[in-house]
Amino acid sequence: MVSNVKSPRALGRTARWAEPGSKSAALFARAQGVLPGGNSRTTVYMAPYPPYAASGEGCWITDVEGDRRLDCLNNYTALIHGHAHPAIVEAATRRLAHGASFPMPTPEEIELAALLCERLPSAERVRFTNSGSEAVMIAIKGARAFTGRSKIAKFEGAYHGSYDYAEVSLASTPDNWGSLAAPTSTSYSRGTPPAVLEDVVVLPFNHTAEAVARIEQHARDLAAVLVDPVPNRVGLVPARVEFLRALRDVTRRHGIVLIFDEVISFRVGYHGAQGAFGVTPDMTTLGKIIGGGFPVGAVAGRADVMAVFDPTRGTPAAPHGGTFNANPVTMAAGLAAMRLLTPDAFARLDELGARLRASLDDCFKRAGVPGRVAGLGSLFRLHAVDRELSDYRSTRTTPAESERLVRLVRRLMEHGVLMSITGLGCLSTAMAESELEVLVETFAAILEMER
Numbered sequence: 348m349v350s351n352v353k354s355p356r357a358l359g360r361t362a363r364w365a366e367p368g369s370k371s372a373a374l375f376a377r378a379q380g381v382l383p384g385g386n387s388r389t390t391v392y393m394a395p396y397p398p399y400a401a402s403g404e405g406c407w408i409t410d411v412e413g414d415r416r417l418d419c420l421n422n423y424t425a426l427i428h429g430h431a432h433p434a435i436v437e438a439a440t441r442r443l444a445h446g447a448s449f450p451m452p453t454p455e456e457i458e459l460a461a462l463l464c465e466r467l468p469s470a471e472r473v474r475f476t477n478s479g480s481e482a483v484m485i486a487i488k489g490a491r492a493f494t495g496r497s498k499i500a501k502f503e504g505a506y507h508g509s510y511d512y513a514e515v516s517l518a519s520t521p522d523n524w525g526s527l528a529a530p531t532s533t534s535y536s537r538g539t540p541p542a543v544l545e546d547v548v549v550l551p552f553n554h555t556a557e558a559v560a561r562i563e564q565h566a567r568d569l570a571a572v573l574v575d576p577v578p579n580r581v582g583l584v585p586a587r588v589e590f591l592r593a594l595r596d597v598t599r600r601h602g603i604v605l606i607f608d609e610v611i612s613f614r615v616g617y618h619g620a621q622g623a624f625g626v627t628p629d630m631t632t633l634g635k636i637i638g639g640g641f642p643v644g645a646v647a648g649r650a651d652v653m654a655v656f657d658p659t660r661g662t663p664a665a666p667h668g669g670t671f672n673a674n675p676v677t678m679a680a681g682l683a684a685m686r687l688l689t690p691d692a693f694a695r696l697d698e699l700g701a702r703l704r705a706s707l708d709d710c711f712k713r714a715g716v717p718g719r720v721a722g723l724g725s726l727f728r729l730h731a732v733d734r735e736l737s738d739y740r741s742t743r744t745t746p747a748e749s750e751r752l753v754r755l756v757r758r759l760m761e762h763g764v765l766m767s768i769t770g771l772g773c774l775s776t777a778m779a780e781s782e783l784e785v786l787v788e789t790f791a792a793i794l795e796m797e798r
């Protein structure tokens with residue numbers, strides 16, 4: 348995978364959405380009258396308005412203007428097989444033809460739960476939700492019910508979905524983040540109740556001694572320690588193995604539930620990030636890839652911990668409802684997607700991912716533009732900074748660095764490659780070497796514009 352700036356494949360223009368009078372401009376104008384800021388999902392907004400999607404096939408998305416881009420975002424890592432994989436389309440439509448949802452359980456939920464229990468070391472029982480945010484919410488609730496304690500600990504900068512407790516210190520700044528040994532609990536949403544901030548102990552990611560000391564200090568009150576082993580908003584910098592091991596030891600010693608959030612990081616291996624790192628938590632939250640492109644979430648865990656949700660012996664310690672939990676269309680699509688994800692499929696994705704990260708890193712170096720590429724497995728994240736990245740504080744960008752990254756991603760978007768405006772990208776099994784070459788060549792050409 349060598350970058351070749353002058354390749355004819357790179358730099359085709361895909362910027363019709365940005366032109367005045369485009370279909371996307373008209374749709375956004377209409378959306379603004381019925382959706383706040385024309386938007387249903389903060390993450391997909393880009394100024395002044397985004398292109399609207401029309402269709403997807405494999406690793407390509409066509410927007411409503413007819414421009415086609417290489418999809419290196421895959422709905423924020425959810426679509427590990429790209430768009431409209433025939434086996435997933437077939438499984439979902441076959442199930443849909445027999446009814447979309449029921450006030451009864453269906454066999455499909457057992458099959459997907461069994462697959463997850465087989466693959467994930469920590470999973471003896473599974474509970475389905477409709478999103479990763481809900482999975483995190485329910486896991487926290489379950490850990491509280493199991494321990495009888497109310498506080499949780501989470502890591503500075505780590506994203507775990509749109510739930511008050513999980514959002515604490517998601518966007519701490521140098522002005523308010525406090526010391527590394529005792530990071531301040533900061534609110535993300537205006538009006539967050541002070542009680543929420545008091546009930547969340549914030550820890551420094553990848554700082555073993557400081558994190559362990561702080562957990563020990565609050566141990567008596569802590570129901571759970573919530574950690575994502577490859578946290579996207581902490582720069583997609585993987586956890587150090589000895590750091591995860593220390594979290595495992597200290598939580599076990601103090602009877603605290605260790606929750607791994609693998610909503611994204613289940614992509615890291617056939618046995619999840621926990622298999623790849625060799626550290627088994629008590630509970631795991633899942634989402635994204637396990638739904639085959641449909642709304643999904645799940646909490647998996649040890650049988651004794653998960654028993655808090657068991658309704659067979661009277662009202663459970665943590666009752667949990669949800670009209671669409673484990674809906675059979677999602678279950679059927681998820682099962683098809685997960686069955687396609689064999690150990691060989693993971694090995695291929697991992698190999699392509701490692702080569703891609705090295706090639707993109709090389710592009711930065713050759714162009715003399717400050718930048719780094721983080722990630723693991725099929726995940727990658729561009730950083731427009733040139734320093735060692737190890738924790739939230741080191742990955743947090745200055746306004747000038749953020750501006751450079753947004754400019755790079757926008758130019759990629761204008762030249763046939765879709766990534767997140769934050770620099771997040773990921774591969775799908777629909778991609779081949781030739782598509783990754785297009786990405787690398789386009790990236791190299793775009794870095795040339797920075798010089």
Ligand SMILES: Cc1ncc(COP(=O)(O)O)c(C=O)c1O
Nearest residue numbers: 478479480506507508610611634
């Ligand atoms: C690590 C992590 N946890 C939880 C969530 C929330 O999942 P959802 O968007 O399905 O609510 C996300 C979403 O990106 C995530 O990255």
